[in-house]
């Protein structure tokens with residue numbers, strides 16, 4: 096599966112149709128999400144950032160699909176989807192994040208999370224106000240909840256930063272935040288205004304990216320001897336996915352039965368394997384970024400293998416997906 100540019104390209108198709116692609120620019124992502132690195136061409140860096148967003152979205156969406164498969168009593172499909180989700184996070188996203196310098200030291204990561212929080216607080220307030228204007232009461236509730244959640248994180252992150260920067264003051268790193276259990280529900284979109292649906296796609300991308308990024312921040316904290324900070328970041332990642340992303344996916348009507356979900360995932364993998372990554376590889380080779388070009392080529396191959404694994408899973412459901420890619 097891909098994201099706004101590609102995975103979210105597919106989500107945007109599901110939610111609002113092709114026209115909305117124009118309305119969901121990459122710039123809706125926090126610019127602080129992608130730190131600048133000057134050792135690759137600007138276009139290569141932009142493609143790496145886009146592919147990281149794509150992998151983050153696919154990871155979060157596959158976890159939702161896996162939960163749905165479990166709810167339907169289909170453990171073999173659940174396992175394939177969970178494996179695909181792990182691949183998106185621990186191979187795709189992690190590799191791309193490394194190349195764009197996404198993860199810093201613990202202090203930089205906490206500061207980045209705080210910057211993101213401030214940005215999201217105003218973004219969600221605007222989305223809620225626009226949904227109110229559009230008469231989208233369900234969306235007003237979800238966006239208002241998200242704005243409140245973001246605000247609630249501010250003090251937690253401030254305390255965590257103080258604990259890391261000034262350990263002599265004795266401030267304790269806050270405990271992990273609650274992570275609601277994974278639950279999902281099928282159904283069509285519970286909103287219809289084009290602007291609200293576009294905002295919803297942007298919000299989904301934000302939540303998926305935060306889930307993936309905080310997971311890497313947690314790994315960095317663990318590797319550097321900060322287990323409480325690792326637990327805090329890990330729990331924040333979980334909450335972004337099981338609470339925020341899941342609520343927005345339900346509102347957007349992105350969850351269907353397992354047959355449809357798996358076919359959607361296969362379509363995304365085929366698109367990535369046949370078009371997106373080969374295109375990025377050609378662009379990288381053209382500007383002399385041969386290492387990244389080789390990475391994109393190898394990911395394209397892996398995406399096709401992932402499509403094959405998902406196709407095998409879906410064939411056990413006696414389902415054939417519509418041709419795509």
Ligand SMILES: [Fe+2]
Pocket residue numbers: 096097153183363364367398401
């Ligand atoms: Fe993928």
Ligand SMILES: [Fe+2]
Pocket residue numbers: 241244302305334335339340
């Ligand atoms: Fe969130």
